[in-house]
Amino acid sequence: xxxxxxxxxxxxxxxxxxxxxxxERIYLFDPAYFPQEIDGIFDYVQSVREGRELVLVLTHGDxxxxxxxxxxxxxxxxxQKEILESGRLEKKLNKVKRFDGSYYxxxxxxFELPSFYKLxxxxxxxxEVYLLxxxxxxxxxLATLFRDQxxxxxxxxxxxxxxxxxxxSAAYLESLEKIERLVTDGAVExxxxxxxxxxxxxEDILHRIxxxxxxxxxxxxxxxxxxxxGVEEKxxxxxxxxxxxxxxxxxxxxxxxxxxxxxxxxxEAVARKG
Numbered sequence: 498x499x500x501x502x503x504x505x506x507x508x509x510x511x512x513x514x515x516x517x518x519x520x521e522r523i524y525l526f527d528p529a530y531f532p533q534e535i536d537g538i539f540d541y542v543q544s545v546r547e548g549r550e551l552v553l554v555l556t557h558g559d560x561x562x563x564x565x566x567x568x569x570x571x572x573x574x575x576x577q578k579e580i581l582e583s584g585r586l587e588k589k590l591n592k593v594k595r596f597d598g599s600y601y602x603x604x605x606x607x608f609e610l611p612s613f614y615k616l617x618x619x620x621x622x623x624x625e626v627y628l629l630x631x632x633x634x635x636x637x638x639l640a641t642l643f644r645d646q647x648x649x650x651x652x653x654x655x656x657x658x659x660x661x662x663x664x665x666s667a668a669y670l671e672s673l674e675k676i677e678r679l680v681t682d683g684a685v686e687x688x689x690x691x692x693x694x695x696x697x698x699x700e701d702i703l704h705r706i707x708x709x710x711x712x713x714x715x716x717x718x719x720x721x722x723x724x725x726x727g728v729e730e731k732x733x734x735x736x737x738x739x740x741x742x743x744x745x746x747x748x749x750x751x752x753x754x755x756x757x758x759x760x761x762x763x764x765e766a767v768a769r770k771g
Contacts, residue, residue, distance in 0.1 A: 501517060501518050501519070501643075501646050501648070502515055502516060502517040502518070502646075502648065502689075503515070503516045503541060503545075504689065504695070505528075505534065505537065505538050505541075507529045507530040507531065507534050507561075508530075508531065508534070509529065509530040509531065509561060510561060510692050511658060511692050511693050512527070512529040512530055512561050512562065512691065512692055513526075513527070513529075513689060513690065513691055513692060513693070514526060514527050514528045514529050514534075514538055514565070515527070515650055515689050516538070516541060516542060516545070517643055517646070517648065517650070518545060518549075519625050519643070519645075520625075521549060521550065521624070521625065522549050522550045522551070522552050522624065522625070523542060523545065523546050523549050523550070523551050523552070524552045524553075524554060524626070524641070524643075525538070525542060525551065525552070525553045525554070525569065525572065526553075526554050526555075526556055526641070526650050526689075527554075527555060527556055527562040527563070527565070527652075527691065528553070528564075528565025528566065528568060528569065529561060529562060529564055529565055530561055530564050530565070531602065532602065532603070532604050532605065535564070535565040535568050536568075538565065538568075539568050539569070542569070550573065551569060551571060551572040551573065552572060552573045552575060552614075552624075553566055553569050553572035553573065553574050553575070554575045554576070554639070554641055554650070555574070555575070555576040555580065555639075556638060556639055556640070556641075556650065556651070556652030556653070556691060557576075557577070557580070557634070557635045557637050557638040557639065557652050557653060557691075558576070558580040558585050558586050558589045558635065558637050559589060559635060559653065560589040560590070560592035560593045560596065562652075562653075562691060563586070563589060563590065563593065564593050564604075566611060567604075567606040567607070567608060567609075567611075568606065573614035573615070574611050574612070574613050574614050574615075575613065575614060575615045575616075575617065575628075575639075576613060576616060576617070576637065576639060577616070577617045577618075577630050577637040577638065577639040578616040578617060578618050578637070579632070579635075579636040579637035580616075580637040581613075581616070582636070582637070585637065586610060587610060590608045590610075593608065594608065617630060617639055618630075625643065625644070625645070626641050626642060626643055626644070627641070627642040627644060628640075628641055628642075629641070629642060629675060631651065631652070631654060631672035631675060631676065632664070632665060632668040632669075632672060633654070633661070633663070633664060633665055633666070633668040633669025633670070633671070633672045633673075634652070634653045634654060634661065634662055634663070634664055634669065635653070635664050636664060636665065636668075638651075638652045638653065638654070638672075639652065640652065640654075640676070642679065642684065642685065644684065646687075647683075647684060647685055647686040647687065648685070648686075648687050648688075648689070649676065649679065649685045649687070649688045649689070650688075650689045651676065651688055651689065651690055651691070652690075652691045653690070653691040653692065654672065654673075654676075654690060654691070654709070655676070655688055655690050655696060655702070655705040655706065655709065656690040656691065656692045656693040656705075657690070657693040657694055657696070657705070658692050658693040659692060659693075659751065659754075660709065660712050660742045660747070660751070660754075660755070660758075661709050661712055661713055661758070662754050662757070662758065663713070663716075663757075663758045663761045663762065664761070665765075666713055666716070666717055666761070666762060666765060667765075669709075669713055670710065670713055670714075673706050673709060673710050673713075676688075676706060677703070677706050680699060680702050680703060680706070681703075685702065686698065686699065686702075687702075688702050688705075708742065708743045712740070712742050715740060716737070716740065716758060716759070716762055717762060717765075719733065719736050719737055719740070720733065720737070720759065720762040720763055720765075720766050721762070721765075721766050721769070723736065724763070724766045724767075724770075725766075733759075734759070737755070737756075737759045738755075740755070
């Protein structure tokens with residue numbers, strides 16, 4: 498089967514927006530970010546739609562992934578149900594507004610809480626796709642598998658640009674296992690992350706899975722075992738700072754995210770102790 502998707506990449510953090518064509522539907526993921534970029538996505542969708550139903554999937558509710566949905570008012574909107582928990586989506590929309598205001602970004606529409614056609618709770622087959630919750634980066638992250646194309650759109654995981662940004666490290670590891678099983682079973686041959694370029698082929702995908710698992714496992718060991726054995730906070734900070742990712746030092750531009758991971762793991766370790 499030939500290529501059945503079109504990938505758009507924003508100038509903001511190389512955020513990806515993916516359009517996947519099937520016989521019955523057009524699927525659009527995370528239209529982002531700047532108005533001119535979203536206009537280009539809109540024009541492309543219109544050019545290939547040919548009367549097909551439009552399904553817009555939000556892989557998760559982070560603000561850089563949700564700025565474009567009002568441009569597609571007739572789309573059937575799908576997300577994982579956690580996107581609406583504790584006012585999460587409303588808070589993230591406010592972050593879009595703050596960013597836009599700070600950089601004088603003007604959009605031709607206002608942001609209102611959308612009406613969802615479908616909120617996914619558990620893994621399920623729906624139409625021609627398999628919808629798979631993959632929490633860990635956020636509680637509401639959702640992957641979508643196109644079985645015929647063996648294509649998995651995963652959201653903010655398995656990027657060539659980033660190590661895991663952690664919301665729940667145990668859930669993240671479980672989500673990596675779910676995806677790994679799909680790959681080893683032959684169901685997935687290409688993965689599109691939320692930032693950066695796709696991973697194509699079993700070897701490339703498994704490499705990304707293994708390096709992210711290694712980062713998470715090492716980070717958890719440093720914090721969980723260190724706190725359990727009474728290692729002082731300064732020593733923990735130094736050990737965490739010496740971590741590598743994919744056999745390379747942590748990118749200086751991502752040190753703040755690495756430190757946020759340390760703080761999140763400390764919270765998890767304290768919760769484990771009760």
